[in-house]
Amino acid sequence: MKKLYLVIPCYNEEAVLQETATQLLNKFNNLVSEGKINEDSKIVFVDDGSKDKTWEMIGELNKSTKYIRGIKLSRNKGHQNALLAGLMTVKEEADMVISLDADLQDDINAIDEMIDKYYEGCDIVYGVRSQRDKDSFFKKHTAEGFYKLIEKLGVEIVYNHADYRLMSKRALDELEGFREVNLFLRGIIPLIGFKTGVVTYKRNERFAGESKYPLKKMLAFALEGITSFSIKPIRFITVIGGSIFAISIVFLIYFLIRHFNGYTVKGWTSTIVSVWALGGFQLLAIGVIGEYIGKIYLETKDRPKYIIDQYIK
Ligand code: UDP
Ligand code: MG
Numbered sequence: 001m002k003k004l005y006l007v008i009p010c011y012n013e014e015a016v017l018q019e020t021a022t023q024l025l026n027k028f029n030n031l032v033s034e035g036k037i038n039e040d041s042k043i044v045f046v047d048d049g050s051k052d053k054t055w056e057m058i059g060e061l062n063k064s065t066k067y068i069r070g071i072k073l074s075r076n077k078g079h080q081n082a083l084l085a086g087l088m089t090v091k092e093e094a095d096m097v098i099s100l101d102a103d104l105q106d107d108i109n110a111i112d113e114m115i116d117k118y119y120e121g122c123d124i125v126y127g128v129r130s131q132r133d134k135d136s137f138f139k140k141h142t143a144e145g146f147y148k149l150i151e152k153l154g155v156e157i158v159y160n161h162a163d164y165r166l167m168s169k170r171a172l173d174e175l176e177g178f179r180e181v182n183l184f185l186r187g188i189i190p191l192i193g194f195k196t197g198v199v200t201y202k203r204n205e206r207f208a209g210e211s212k213y214p215l216k217k218m219l220a221f222a223l224e225g226i227t228s229f230s231i232k233p234i235r236f237i238t239v240i241g242g243s244i245f246a247i248s249i250v251f252l253i254y255f256l257i258r259h260f261n262g263y264t265v266k267g268w269t270s271t272i273v274s275v276w277a278l279g280g281f282q283l284l285a286i287g288v289i290g291e292y293i294g295k296i297y298l299e300t301k302d303r304p305k306y307i308i309d310q311y312i313k
Contacts, residue, residue, distance in 0.1 A: 002095035004031070004041040004115065007086035009079055010058070011048040013102040015209035017057045020104050021068060027108050028067055036115050042093075044069045045102070046086040049076030062312050074307040079212070080183040083163060085306040091172040098166045100127075103209065105134075106164040107201040114166040114199050123171040123194035127164035130200040146222050155229040156190045158198070165189070180228065181298055181305055184221075187229045227291050234292060237285045244278070 006024065010017065024043050031037045047055045047070060058070035071089055073082060083099055090097055096118050100106050110127055117125045132140045147159050163185060167175070174192045190196075213221070226233065 001035060001038040002118070003093065004037040005090040005094035005097045006043045007046060007083065007090060007097055007099045008044065008102050009046045009048050009082035009086065009099075010050060010054050010102040011076065011079070011082070011212050012050045012052045012054060013209060014050075014052045014054050014057060016103050016207065017045070017054060017061070019207065020102055021061050023104060023108060025065060025067060027111060031112070031115070036112070038095075041067070042069050042090070043067050044071060044086055044090055046071045046082045047073065048078070048082035049073050059312065070310070070312045071308060072310040072312075074309045077306045079163075080185055081306045083185065084183060085308060087167070087172055088176060089308065089311065091169055091176075094169060096166055096168050097172060098164075100164050101162075103206040105204050105206055106162070107204060110164070110199045110201040114197075117197035117199065118166055118168065120197070121195055122166075122197035123168040124189060124192065125166040125197040125199055126158045126161045128158060128198050128200045129160045129162070129203045132160075132203050134203055134205045142218065146225075150187075150222075150225055150230075153226055153230040153232045155187055155225070157186050157225075158190065161186065161198075164201075168194075170194070179302070181301075181303060182224060182228045182295055183305065184225045184228045187225055223291070227295060231292070233288050237288055240281070241285065244281075 008020070013020075021043070028037075028041065028043065032039045032041070045058045045061070045068070047058055055070070055072055058068070058072075061068045062070055071086055073085055077085070087097055087099065096115070098111060098114060100108070106127055106129075114125045114127070132143070135143070144160070147157065150157060151159070167189070171189075171192055171194055174194075175189065178188050178191070180188075
């Protein structure tokens, strides 16, 4: 029987932690008694620099059961980094690791099927949302729009899959080799390869607490996903720049013909419009290029992605 570790990033999750722990312990007891996992399996909560009582609660849970452990990061580093910190810390001890969110929006009953797929030889099993009717209208449409856009931009990701997935020890060892600091795990993991499987489930509502992903963080994350994996936005700007240049040559010829035919300049409107349109487009183009240069700047510094303060076993 193999050892399963669950990795759960938590940021200010005091409202949900107790209930989450209860449900997961219940699941664990079932899995152990069915002989699906080894009884040395663990549930590891990663505290991503919470400002509330999350870490104290993890400490108490750790004392109350042998299944629960805690990792405390030195400060808030964001969901993706907290997740990576957990995965990299536990991979030496585990045979398989499942990552999930602290609010249990992702149905924990999918865990059984993920484990079955692991025993069938899959190194990565993706949890995919079959429907999102519990998400707000806004969240559903922005999220699905994002998945479609990123596919169009040529990034290989699994549609409607977030960070609920099983990975084998072998897959995690390979993940370690991806050194980038601009982390977008959903884009990196398909690059690992190996035999993969998919498990579908229904996404629930967050049962307590607020989303830790406000619109601003969501947009930043989407931009990270696009610019870390696709250079199509830069190509797009090159194509538009080339087209505008071609058009301007046609106009130049036209204006010269008019000039030599003796017409005087009247077109104030067209002048001012083109000044603003071109100026705006140039700023946008510089912004896109700047975004990529910023990425290079951060990557070359190669700073640590997270720092672990404590690991309670
Ligand atoms: N999270 C984190 N660090 C952050 C923000 C979020 O570790 O800076 C965790 C959070 O505790 C949760 C998961 O990431 O376990 C997903 O966050 P949330 O459920 O708020 O996002 P949503 O489901 O609304 O997209
Ligand atoms: Mg959530």
